[in-house]
Amino acid sequence: MDHLKKLESQSIYIIREAYRQFKDVAMLWSIGKDSTTLLWLIRKAFYGKVPFPILHIDTGYKFKEIYQFRDKYAREWGLNLIVHKNQEAVDRGVCPEKGKLECCTELKTNALKQAIAKYKFKALYLGIRRDEHGIRAKERVFSPRDEDFEWNYKEQPPELWDQFKSKAREEEHLRVHPMLGWTEQDIWEYIRKEHIPITDLYFTKNGKRYRSIGCETCCSPIDSNADTIDAIVEELKTTKISERSGRAQDKESAYMMQKLRSLGYM
Amino acid sequence: MNHSDTLKFVIVGHVDHGKSTLIGRLFYDTDCLPPDKVEEIEKTSKELGREVEFAFLLDHLQEEREQGITIDTAQTFFKTEKRKYVIIDAPGHVEFVKNMITGASQAEAAILIVDALEGVKEQTRRHAYILSLLGLDQVIVIINKMDAVNYDENRFNTVKNDVEKFLESINIKAKYYLPISALKGDNVAKKSENMKWYQGVTVLESLDSLKNKPPAEDKPLIFPIQDVYKIDGKRINVGRVEAGIIEKGQIIKILPTGQVTRVKSIEKFMENTDRSVAGESTGFTTEDPVFLERGHVVCLPGNEPYLTDTFKANVFWMFRKPLDINEKITLKCATQEVSCRVQSIEKRMNSSTLELLERNATILENLEVGEVIIKTKHPIAVKTFNEVQELGRFVLERDQLTCAGGIITEIL
Numbered sequence: 001m002d003h004l005k006k007l008e009s010q011s012i013y014i015i016r017e018a019y020r021q022f023k024d025v026a027m028l029w030s031i032g033k034d035s036t037t038l039l040w041l042i043r044k045a046f047y048g049k050v051p052f053p054i055l056h057i058d059t060g061y062k063f064k065e066i067y068q069f070r071d072k073y074a075r076e077w078g079l080n081l082i083v084h085k086n087q088e089a090v091d092r093g094v095c096p097e098k099g100k101l102e103c104c105t106e107l108k109t110n111a112l113k114q115a116i117a118k119y120k121f122k123a124l125y126l127g128i129r130r131d132e133h134g135i136r137a138k139e140r141v142f143s144p145r146d147e148d149f150e151w152n153y154k155e156q157p158p159e160l161w162d163q164f165k166s167k168a169r170e171e172e173h174l175r176v177h178p179m180l181g182w183t184e185q186d187i188w189e190y191i192r193k194e195h196i197p198i199t200d201l202y203f204t205k206n207g208k209r210y211r212s213i214g215c216e217t218c219c220s221p222i223d224s225n226a227d228t229i230d231a232i233v234e235e236l237k238t239t240k241i242s243e244r245s246g247r248a249q250d251k252e253s254a255y256m257m258q259k260l261r262s263l264g265y266m
Numbered sequence: 267m268n269h270s271d272t273l274k275f276v277i278v279g280h281v282d283h284g285k286s287t288l289i290g291r292l293f294y295d296t297d298c299l300p301p302d303k304v305e306e307i308e309k310t311s312k313e314l315g316r317e318v319e320f321a322f323l324l325d326h327l328q329e330e331r332e333q334g335i336t337i338d339t340a341q342t343f344f345k346t347e348k349r350k351y352v353i354i355d356a357p358g359h360v361e362f363v364k365n366m367i368t369g370a371s372q373a374e375a376a377i378l379i380v381d382a383l384e385g386v387k388e389q390t391r392r393h394a395y396i397l398s399l400l401g402l403d404q405v406i407v408i409i410n411k412m413d414a415v416n417y418d419e420n421r422f423n424t425v426k427n428d429v430e431k432f433l434e435s436i437n438i439k440a441k442y443y444l445p446i447s448a449l450k451g452d453n454v455a456k457k458s459e460n461m462k463w464y465q466g467v468t469v470l471e472s473l474d475s476l477k478n479k480p481p482a483e484d485k486p487l488i489f490p491i492q493d494v495y496k497i498d499g500k501r502i503n504v505g506r507v508e509a510g511i512i513e514k515g516q517i518i519k520i521l522p523t524g525q526v527t528r529v530k531s532i533e534k535f536m537e538n539t540d541r542s543v544a545g546e547s548t549g550f551t552t553e554d555p556v557f558l559e560r561g562h563v564v565c566l567p568g569n570e571p572y573l574t575d576t577f578k579a580n581v582f583w584m585f586r587k588p589l590d591i592n593e594k595i596t597l598k599c600a601t602q603e604v605s606c607r608v609q610s611i612e613k614r615m616n617s618s619t620l621e622l623l624e625r626n627a628t629i630l631e632n633l634e635v636g637e638v639i640i641k642t643k644h645p646i647a648v649k650t651f652n653e654v655q656e657l658g659r660f661v662l663e664r665d666q667l668t669c670a671g672g673i674i675t676e677i678l
Binding site for chain 2: 001003005006008009010012013016017019020043044045046047048049130131140156157158159160161163165181183
């Protein structure tokens with residue numbers, strides 16, 4: 001088996017383990033390259049019939065390409081798409097200009113809390129990867145969160161030989177991370193091999209492209225001439241710029257990601 | 267570069283012997299560090315009033331940086347000219363042993379790091395023992411901080427002999443013993459000018475010589491059923507091939523029921539194939555309408571794993587509340603899950619010194635190792651760990667928390 005096939009098999013194994021244990025699950029889809037790849041793997045695991053909802057936490061600040069892509073493939077792949085927005089915070093005037101930490105917390109983390117409470121999800125699939133950020137390098141495959149959403153990183157359960165933590169207790173939900181072991185380059189090579197559709201924000205326009213996408217307000221593009229997946233794969237082999245360098249929430253202070261994550265940020 | 271060659275290795279050893287620093291050094295010397303990461307590390311080091319700490323590359327939690335220790339295991343990626351690596355950093359503090367085991371259980375090889383000044387310490391031995399328990403037989407021993415002992419050859423030999431003696435007692439034969447300074451870079455990526463007496467390989471060369479775990483394709487089929495899906499009127503049995511190959515038309519036997527049938531089709535989404543190999547997540551249908559469920563193990567008639575309810579095992583207990591031989595706990599082996607009892611603890615041992623604490627014990631305390639006999643409520647399909655690792659290892663769960671890892675040494 002080659003490297004990509006090994007990664008694919010491991011991810012599908014985790015996806016099936018989680019669904020076996022929790023029927024009240026959903027997948028968080030940000031429409032970026034990682035969660036779209038995760039969705040692809042989930043479609044493979046369940047033979048094209050995804051048995052649970054796909055959840056999009058909408059801040060209202062996403063790129064228009066993201067909304068178009070989301071609606072097109074939700075239809076094409078027959079997804080049960082749930083879109084949730086923290087309308088109360090938006091109405092209060094929360095926005096990036098007034099403070100990024102508050103904005104991320106309200107429009108992403110608290111929006112997610114509301115959605116979990118509303119739909120009573122016991123577990124959530126997320127497409128995070130260890131190579132994205134030092135904090136993510138410490139995640140488990142099955143990662144419990146308590147009722148306040150806190151990530152107790154000091155007391156993470158041991159994970160041996162693909163034996164993951166069983167059933168969540170009443171008050172907690174589990175984050176399931178089937179793609180922790182993938183790198184950014186693996187993602188692109190897999191997208192190329194499988195012909196996974198992807199929004200064209202990732203390809204160059206006027207000498208710039210997005211390497212990581214989120215809200216339009218808090219993402220900046222990098223200098224790049226990569227106009228095809230081949231060119232992106234080549235670029236990643238030589239680049240010295242880290243993937244999330246264009247993401248504002250990683251930069252504010254050394255521990256902002258840890259704070260966001262321990263508060264339940266994705 | 268061949269992608270299938272990515273190798274996962276773990277760095278273990280006593281607290282403060284330099285695990286995280288070595289990783290930082292490997293990154294720095296192989297030019298795998300993005301400038302904005304270097305900048306971030308420099309900035310945080312300055313804020314904490316320290317010299318540049320390469321350890322911050324993996325020690326990302328606030329407490330880790332402020333206290334200068336690793337709390338949780340982390341994984342990161344780097345590459346040499348020869349291949350790609352996943353480095354698993356493991357904490358060296360005794361309180362975080364379960365994090366260390368989590369990291370080490372995913373590795374194909376290990377670096378055991380020992381401080382040249384301090385020599386063999388409590389976690390050096392405990393971690394080495396855990397490596398042997400996990401079946402990791404590719405071990406590189408690194409004697410670090412040679413700069414702190416004036417690059418002295420005699421000191422290196424003394425520490426090397428101590429480590430060697432201990433490893434021998436647990437049947438580990440290290441591939442290399444390297445004198446290095448992770449801080450200064452001696453013998454990490456390039457040969458040291460300060461240790462002319464050492465003619466051996468560098469850390470990078472030693473890593474490049476390691477081998478990937480051989481695929482289990484050549485062994486007889488073992489396919490533990492993970493789940494059964496009903497898709498378009500078909501019953502698809504899904505799971506991962508743990509050993510061997512599953513093929514269309516093959517006659518298979520199902521344990522524990524003993525039913526025999528034939529594989530009607532291999533089922534993968536958007537892929538037409540007649541076979542799946544070890545390591546692959548796949549699905550299949552059967553010719554006869556046999557009833558399969560999670561925990562059943564598919565194998566070849568005449569080449570079956572043992573079906574037993576009693577076996578001997580080595581167990582590493584990692585939970586504050588001790589294991590009691592009178593309690594019922596859950597055993598998980600591949601996708602099999604069964605209630606069991608540890609019938610007897612023949613030997614209770616200190617996992618660091620390996621000193622025998624008690625024979626025929628009734629409890630096993632946190633961080634102790636036991637040679638035990640386990641009796642399961644129903645027979646399950648197993649192999650010994652030496653025969654097929656995937657079916658010879660298990661975890662014990664209490665109240666839905668993993669509290670021990672174990673390997674099967676003998677079928678009774």
